[in-house]
Amino acid sequence: MGLPPKSIIRAGRWTWHRLWQVMMSQMAPRDAQGAYQRPKSEFLNSLPPDSPPQPGQYRLIVGWGCPWAHRTLVVRALKGLETSIPLDLVHPAPAEGGWVFANGTGPLRSLYQRVAPGYQGRATVPVLWDSAQNKIINNESAEILVILNEQFNHLAAVPDLDLYPEGLRSEIDTWNQKIYTTVNNGVYQCGFAQTQHAYTAACQSLFATLDHIEGVLGHQRFLCGSDLTLADVRLFTTLIRFDAVYYALFKCNLRRIRDYLHLSGYLRDLYQLPGVKETCHLDAIKQDYYGNLFPLNPSGIIPLGPHLDDLEANPQREHLSAR
Numbered sequence: 001m002g003l004p005p006k007s008i009i010r011a012g013r014w015t016w017h018r019l020w021q022v023m024m025s026q027m028a029p030r031d032a033q034g035a036y037q038r039p040k041s042e043f044l045n046s047l048p049p050d051s052p053p054q055p056g057q058y059r060l061i062v063g064w065g066c067p068w069a070h071r072t073l074v075v076r077a078l079k080g081l082e083t084s085i086p087l088d089l090v091h092p093a094p095a096e097g098g099w100v101f102a103n104g105t106g107p108l109r110s111l112y113q114r115v116a117p118g119y120q121g122r123a124t125v126p127v128l129w130d131s132a133q134n135k136i137i138n139n140e141s142a143e144i145l146v147i148l149n150e151q152f153n154h155l156a157a158v159p160d161l162d163l164y165p166e167g168l169r170s171e172i173d174t175w176n177q178k179i180y181t182t183v184n185n186g187v188y189q190c191g192f193a194q195t196q197h198a199y200t201a202a203c204q205s206l207f208a209t210l211d212h213i214e215g216v217l218g219h220q221r222f223l224c225g226s227d228l229t230l231a232d233v234r235l236f237t238t239l240i241r242f243d244a245v246y247y248a249l250f251k252c253n254l255r256r257i258r259d260y261l262h263l264s265g266y267l268r269d270l271y272q273l274p275g276v277k278e279t280c281h282l283d284a285i286k287q288d289y290y291g292n293l294f295p296l297n298p299s300g301i302i303p304l305g306p307h308l309d310d311l312e313a314n315p316q317r318e319h320l321s322a323r
C-alpha cells in the first residue's frame, strides 16, 4: 500500500501538531521560551504548635506514580510512621480530569473544592490531611517532609533519625535547590518542553548535575557526607524512575543511571534502606506515566523494560560511611 497523498500528510501533521500544542499547554504551563513552569503549591500551613499529633489524626494522600508524593512515603518509612500516619491512595483518571480516590470516594479535586470553595488551582498529591478538622494542612512535598521529620517523633519507631539536622541545613538546602531545579523538576523540564531550545537547555543542566553528583558520590556515601538527609530522599525518587520512565518518555537520554558507577550504587543503597523498597511501585509508576501522559505517548503502550533486578544487588557503599 502506498503513502497517502502529500496534501493529506501535510494536513495530518499540521492538525496533530496544533492539537499537541493545545494539549501540552493545558497539561504543562509554559513560559515564552516554551519551558515548563510548575504551578506553585497553595496550601502551606504548619501543624498547630500546641497539640502534638495523635495516631491516625493526620493522613497522607498519595499516588504511587508521583515522585513528590513518593518523597513523603520514604520519610514516613524511614521514621517508622506507617501505623501513625495512614495513607489514602489516589489513581490517575485523565477522563475525570485528574486523580480519583482508590476507595471510590470520588475525585481529589472535589476534596480540594470542598475545603476551599472556588479553588481553581491544581489538585495535586501529596496532601497532608487533618482528619480531625477535615482540612488540608499542606500540599507542598518539600514542606511536608520537614513536618514529618520533626513533628511526629513521639509517634515514630525511629525518632532519633534526623534527616534535617541543624548543622547540615545550609548544605542540605543548597543541594535541594540545585537538585530541584535541574533534576527533580529538570526531568519534567525535558519531558514537558515545548521547544527544542527549552528541551536542550534542560537536558544539559540535568546531566551536568548528575555528572557532578557522580563525582561527589565517588568519595562519600550520601550527598552531605556519611549521614542520610532529606537531600538524598529528594534525589532518590527521581533516580528510581529515571531509567524506567524519564530516560525514554521524557527524552533524558544522554546516559542512564545504570551507566553511572557511583550513582547506581547509591540508588541501590537508598532502595535497600529499611522500609524504602516497600514504597517503590515500579509497575504503577510506569503505568501512571506512560498510560496517562497522552500527548507524550498517545498509543498508551507501556514498555516492558528495563529489568530492575539489579536494585537488589549489593550496593557496596557502606565502607564510605566509615571515613
Ligand SMILES: N[C@@H](CCC(=O)N[C@@H](CS)C(=O)NCC(=O)O)C(=O)O
Residues within 6 Å of the ligand: 040, 041, 065, 066, 067, 068, 069, 098, 122, 123, 124, 125, 126, 139, 140, 141, 142
Ligand atoms: N509542588 C508539589 C508538586 C506536586 C505535583 O505536581 N504532583 C502531581 C503528581 S506527580 C499532581 O498531583 N499533578 C496533578 C495536576 O497537576 O493536576 C509538591 O512537590 O508537592
